[in-house]
Amino acid sequence: GALTTTFLGHQVSNPFLNAAGVLCRTPEDLLQLASSVSGSMITKSCTVEPREGNPEPRYAAAPYGSINSMGLPNLGFEFYKQFAVEHRGKLLFISVSGMSMDENVKMAKDLLPVAKETGCIMELNLSCPNVPGKPQVGYDFTTMREYLQRVSSVYDAPFGVKLPPYFDIAHFDQAAAIFNEIPQVAFLTCVNSLGNGLVIDVDTETVAIKPKDGFGGLGGRYILPTALANVNAFYRRCPTKLVVGCGGVYSANEAFQHILAGASLVQVGTALHEEGPQIFQRVVDEFALLMRAKGYNTIDDFKGKLKTL
């Protein structure tokens, strides 16, 4: 169909998938995704050991999106690796977010044979925690470069990185320079939630989530312009890499913006959490109508073709 596209040699029926973390932690979640219309799917960021995560409420819907401090609840690397081994059908991404560089290197090394065997693709979450007192790895460029050098030295297959949003042109330049040094980094997923927002309920005069005094990552409508800027900034700076868009996608309209900005695939997080996996059928139908209305036959007809003034 018109929405068919390829990603690192894998054909997908449409460019849509879930954002890591949403509807992808448990076997029940993953079955809902596998049986949805999404062209591909990704698992919850995992650590070597299973984790309970933070006390609830740890996710809250907000007027223009969502806030979360889940705390990396996941069933452990072995579960998601085994899921990849047994999975048949749509393209599968495995999100990895170890608690240390050693943990990430270990998971990458263990995932490699499964990736080569099954065609699943690793997405390394660079919002993973760093040494306490230091910023997340995605904001610590020295550590980020070391992470990517060490992972790519044990993982000789294409992989991607999930990036926090950047806001300073110099940071786009410095981050892109690092990614361009590492050929194994085949794609950049922009963006993870906007870190440490605060949602307040005026009636109760209280924060929305329990962990971290209510501080958490923002998703949804709050983050679309920032997500688009990050997609386009890295699309322009990393011509040998693919970009995956994530942030603020509720309909074909925002997905089209992400693809115009340079995204090859488009992830849906907050809107998927709020609407459920039937959102993929709705967005696919809307997207086909939008392409027809604009006279486009394939995604490549308009990918990255954003015009400037």
Ligand SMILES: CC(C)(C)CCc1c(C(=O)O)[nH]c(=O)[nH]c1=O
């Ligand atoms: C924030 C971390 C817990 C360090 C990583 C997992 C994660 C979470 C989470 O599990 O809290 N939420 C997000 O919006 N993005 C993430 O990357």
